[in-house]
Amino acid sequence: MQITIIAGARPNFMKIAPVIAALHNKQQQGYNISYRLVHTGQHYDANMSQSFFEQLGIPEPHANLEAGGGTQAEQTANIMVRFEKELMAHPSSLVLVVGDVTSTLACSIVAKKMHVKVAHVEAGIRSGDITMPEEINRMVTDAIADYFFTTSEIANENLRREGKTAEQLFFVGNTMIDTLLKNRSRFYAPPVWEQAGLQPQQYLVMTLHRPANVDEEDHLAILINEIMHNSRQLPVIFPVHPRTAKHLERIALAHPNLYFTTPLGYLEFNYLVANAKAVITDSGGITEETTVMGVPCMTLRDSTERPETCTIGTNVLLGTDPAALEPAMELLFAGKWKQGGIPPLWDGHTAERIADALLALLSIQTQPAQVA
Numbered sequence: 001m002q003i004t005i006i007a008g009a010r011p012n013f014m015k016i017a018p019v020i021a022a023l024h025n026k027q028q029q030g031y032n033i034s035y036r037l038v039h040t041g042q043h044y045d046a047n048m049s050q051s052f053f054e055q056l057g058i059p060e061p062h063a064n065l066e067a068g069g070g071t072q073a074e075q076t077a078n079i080m081v082r083f084e085k086e087l088m089a090h091p092s093s094l095v096l097v098v099g100d101v102t103s104t105l106a107c108s109i110v111a112k113k114m115h116v117k118v119a120h121v122e123a124g125i126r127s128g129d130i131t132m133p134e135e136i137n138r139m140v141t142d143a144i145a146d147y148f149f150t151t152s153e154i155a156n157e158n159l160r161r162e163g164k165t166a167e168q169l170f171f172v173g174n175t176m177i178d179t180l181l182k183n184r185s186r187f188y189a190p191p192v193w194e195q196a197g198l199q200p201q202q203y204l205v206m207t208l209h210r211p212a213n214v215d216e217e218d219h220l221a222i223l224i225n226e227i228m229h230n231s232r233q234l235p236v237i238f239p240v241h242p243r244t245a246k247h248l249e250r251i252a253l254a255h256p257n258l259y260f261t262t263p264l265g266y267l268e269f270n271y272l273v274a275n276a277k278a279v280i281t282d283s284g285g286i287t288e289e290t291t292v293m294g295v296p297c298m299t300l301r302d303s304t305e306r307p308e309t310c311t312i313g314t315n316v317l318l319g320t321d322p323a324a325l326e327p328a329m330e331l332l333f334a335g336k337w338k339q340g341g342i343p344p345l346w347d348g349h350t351a352e353r354i355a356d357a358l359l360a361l362l363s364i365q366t367q368p369a370q371v372a
Contacts, residue, residue: 001034001364002034003033003034004094004095004116005096007040007058007098007103008067008079008102009099009101009102009103010043010052011099011101012099012104014176014179014285015179017175017179018178018182018351019121020059021057022355023035023358030366031366036090038086039063040065041065041066042079042101042102051265051266055183055265056179063086065079067082072102072133076106079106079107080109084110093116094116094361095107095111095117095118096121096358097119097121097145099121100125100305104137105140109144118144118145118146119146119149120149122174122175123141123149123150123155123159124142124156125151125154125155126139126155126305127303128303129302131211131212138305142159146168147168147170147357147361148170150172151172151308152171152308152344153171154307170354170357172350174343174346176288176289177292177347177350178351179266180270180292181347181348182348183270188267188268190261190269190271192261193271198275201276201277202234202235203235204237204276204277205237205276205280205281206279206281207241207281208220208238209244209282212320213320219320220248222322223322224251224253225255228258234257235257235258237272238259238260238261239261239269239272240261241263270289273289274293277296278295278296278298279297281300282299287299287309287315288306290315291309291312291314294314294339298325299317300320301318301319302317303317314339315340316338
């Protein structure tokens with residue numbers, strides 16, 4: 001039995017790494033299961049793609065569709081055309097998609113039209129914000145997928161409301177946390193640590209890339225200026241997403257404690273997060289990592305598809321109004337930020353549960369022992 005695993009963008013790589021490791025373990029135990037790793041090429045530069053494969057020990061993809069670039073429609077179409085050819089040449093028992101990027105949507109549609117079962121890792125999460133491309137990707141993928149691996153009971157309930165049955169749902173936990181816990185001892189400081197003279201708990205980390213925050217350059221400037229105004233002169237480290245970089249080039253920012261870096265590898269970035277006083281972000285995945293590492297997190301969005309990071313974890317949803325930053329920062333510097341906890345099954349064993357479920361779904365047995 002062969003499974004095709006899809007990865008295309010930076011968030012995917014952290015989610016597939018433990019799944020691949022778990023499937024390797026099943027192979028070593030004698031199970032007749034194989035996989036074909038397909039990189040769509042959605043993120044195609046070294047900082048956004050290759051370094052993650054190297055740092056997380058992900059094997060070289062069996063195929064790279066090289067479908068990056070262009071508008072969302074062009075990229076979706078390119079991935080679909082190229083993945084159709086890939087799946088025709090290499091038939092599969094099941095296509096495993098992860099997360100909510102363009103590749104997730106495109107490959108799910110192709111697989112279903114070719115009558116191949118689809119399993120979605122990180123299914124059922126919803127922000128309620130249809131203006132987010134990721135929300136559309138999630139909703140369409142879950143509308144047509146066959147099996148759903150979920151991170152929370154909230155995600156399970158979302159899927160039940162959408163008509164999914166108990167037999168289709170598998171509450172397994174969070175593969176992002178598998179990767180985090182496995183690699184935490186390997187984190188190391190990026191060059192900016194020395195360049196900025198950073199000390200643990202004495203700096204902030206900021207990431208911004210969502211359209212609501214970065215596409216309007218005046219708003220982006222006001223947002224960053226407000227963060228710096230309330231940072232108490234602490235260094236603020238800003239790894240800049242390519243989407244944000246083009247807007248920053250046209251904004252005049254002059255803050256001696258603001259340090260821009262290119263996108264960082266997984267191990268370097270999470271070293272910064274683990275040692276930060278707080279993280280200010282509009283990313284969903286980072287809120288999961290800060291929750292597990294116990295780092296205060298402020299999310300500059302009006303909604304989140306990961307509410308457990310707020311109800312259980314260290315995350316607080318501030319919205320996109322820069323005025324919300326001042327009271328949040330005062331709470332942080334007063335030492336009154338909530339402690340937070342870790343959601344159920346975010347324990348580092350999610351991929352093992354996924355592998356067990358796949359074996360059962362595909363009725364895969366161990367191979368007979370060879371007779372000498």
